[in-house]
Amino acid sequence: MQMGLDFELVEEYVAGVDEVGRGPLCGPVVTAAVILDPARPILGLNDSKKLSQARREALYDEIREKALSWHIARAEVVEIDTLNILHATMLAMQRAVEGLHITPRRALIDGNRCPRLAMPASAVVQGDSKVPAIAAASILAKVSRDREMAEMELAYPGYGIGGHKGYPTPVHLEALARLGATPIHRQSFAPVRAALEARGGLITLAALPA
Template structure:
């Protein structure tokens, strides 16, 4: 069901901002900021997790075509390990908003925290199910990250990354223990750190 766009808000240049990838053990955290165009409505917007992959892919293209402005940004694994996942996510959200070629008058952030921005911002809990611009941002971020994870499946076979997208599923945890971490694994995350230390310990015993 199409959520009701608040045309007054859209006309006032409101950006929706969301992230994907806080929980996975590997890969970047990806964010997006979107300013929708009230003259070019997009049907079917919803929380990206509630949509099929095919629907997300179709909406991804439509959002990129019809939005007044959008920006997809990220914080890399090295930044996540250095800053922690919360601060890295806030940094990636800052990058997404700053990357918009149209300056919003307000940024609505999915969740209960806001990054430090040069424009006014407000958090919206479960915003990806309530605010069309946030739903659009969630779709851009998720499709982008999912495609990256599918590509990493080819580079790092054996971990099932293309299926679980880096989340700590039993398949992923077993592969991590058996094969060890890859360069895209977040060593600040406990399961990855444990796997790394186990392999380091085993290497020490062999010396």
């Protein structure tokens, strides 16, 4: 059984921030920011990738119930293609923190880069396996994105999106070559661009949201 992180490591009014979906060929990058309540322990928090789907789903509800504040944000495919995936991820992280109804005194960001924020921020490499608030953010982001990808499976059948969640698996790459790209595919990613060019050109990008 996977052990969770020590909840006593929770710091007051510190937001954990994480993202899901930098690597997929389709769909948004989803981020979350969470300020945990030291007085309301949540057992079993860990990197979302180390948890079963059932455990993630249960923790998703518990985090939303017990956290002092949480917010899930995103950057859309058109933003990823326009800004590039790194800058789109930073934008989505900014949106997650700015969406909190409590302003944290500082933010801890999973990875090695920090977005521009109004409060001090520190990057924590593999933070989702070290910091409870970042682990909580990783769970909210992953469950939210996985649910959306299950819906996209229904909207765009034949690609297996509900299974691979947009990642470049052999099943996804084969379907992309056979069926072409959909409007939710990231045109700036090489396999998608190749599939589009093989069919005569790119899909026109929609205007960025205001």
